[in-house]
Amino acid sequence: MIPVDEALSRVLALAPAPRPDLVPLERAAGRALLEPARARLTQPPFDAAAMDGYALRSRDLDGPLRVAGTSAAGHPWSGEAVPGTAIRIFTGAPVPPGYDRVVMQENTVREGDSLSVATRSDATHIRLRGGDFAEGDVLPSGRKLTAADIGLLAAMNVPQVVVADQPRVAILAGGDELVRPGQMPQPGQIVSSNDLAIAALA
Template sequence: MSLLPVAEAQARLLALAAPLEIETVPLIDGVGRWAAEDVVAIRDQPSHDLSAMDGYAIRHAERPGPWTIVGESAAGGGLDRPLGRGEAARIFTGAPVPAAADCVLVQEEAERIGERLAMVGEGPRGIGGNIRPQGIDFRSGSKLIPTGRRIDGRHVALAGIGGHATIAVRRRPRITLISTGDELVPLGKPTPGASLPASNAPMLAGLLAGWPVEVRDHGIVPDDLDRIADAFSNAAGEADIIVTTGGVSVGDHDFIRPALEKAGARLDFWRVAMRPGKPLLAGTLNSAIVLGLPGNPVSSYVTACLFLLPLIARMGGAAHPLPRTRTVPLGAPLPSNGQRQDYLRARLVDGQAFAPDGQDSAALMALAAADGLIVRPPHVPRAEIGESVEMLYLA
């Protein structure tokens, strides 16, 4: 089986998935998820002409006065009648402008003696001066949030002021993490001989902590065909995505592929032209999507960023599920690249990207210190200091 280009593998993985069912939740519970429907305003904002300053509501044509003050307008409640000729109203920021008034004289340019008012400065420049017109932000019927936009606190405020208390989103994908390997032991336990702490599942759970998902850690499964197949079958009944780490290469103890076949899964692709992360696997088992990540921790993390996170976004209804890169200048040269797409752990120093030595797929120090991954397409020539490269930022 030949190596798939990264973009083709991502497209094939996303084609296996569809957005999950829609549910309506309180606005705050939609944060981090994607709008499943357009959010449309059901009110104007502001709903009335409002004063942008503290001062006095007047008619512009009557400048420079004098006026008689006949009442006041404060935020939340306005004057209960229109202004007559020669009349003014005390007004405060955010308060509705009285009917028949067409500008606001700021208080620094006003002189008040009892109920008499005169202008002592230049005054408002014209009709509408110091007024926020009704609907200047948006009108009822305006699209506030498009389908597929990820929701954050700004969108909560926008939808709330637009008249909404809830939002339609896709339900959270259910993810089961399965770690495979005879060498693995739970975190904190002794590691005799060549055994290793099982750090991949906690690492992935940490990566997903800010994502709208439900994560279940199935634990460690030894390198046994039947037990791995049973783990797949058990997970398939409750998970939307089954994520494995380890066992996807070509060694005698790499049982993920045969275990999937034994469980009745359909393999879609295996092995991608990327470094780190070549032995990546994807398929389906019943209604679940299976994503087999490499066992080396850096490979597991990088492939999760490039494949698992976009898959979650696709199921969540994201308009643009694939990660986006930014262009940055190099702070040190990079050699020419071979046939695979490289993802180099890199630091940003004074806006320049540096990819240190130590890019081994089992070396976690460079990953933990990295600000992002420099993307090096296949067969690109040597890159010099100052040249622009694409960088995928890490959270």
């Protein structure tokens, strides 16, 4: 008898190298990534608000502030960060240049276009540009792609990946005593079960 590790290495040595298979992301989950995937953009692509609230300059926290505009996801505000102003902002929206923090709306008091900060926090509530990954960053090969990997690849703007071709495995059950499930065994026969279990494991 040879050790299990040696037997396994002998069997695997007989297997050919995996062949590449180019598949769209929606068919890549559970497959083995054969070639590295490279990010095609930076995420976030801009400084983004992590909360609904107001973008303002830290030096203006004492207020009062004038609400000068609104920045929403997909609809950025393009004005100038004038001292003493704040911008109504929503989660995911670009933080206009010149503003360095987002104050949660629950921590503010607004009357018309006049705004004051009621509760201060050290948190800026801004997701900085490139905080997740930068253009050119690589997801390395040699990993079984999970749901989280698929989401990451999609965010990287990668529409398809090269994975290992799925092997075809044949399971042969041998023995005159075996019958298929659903058949009634005759004297001296048994129902074949190991082959189905092994196929499920494979």
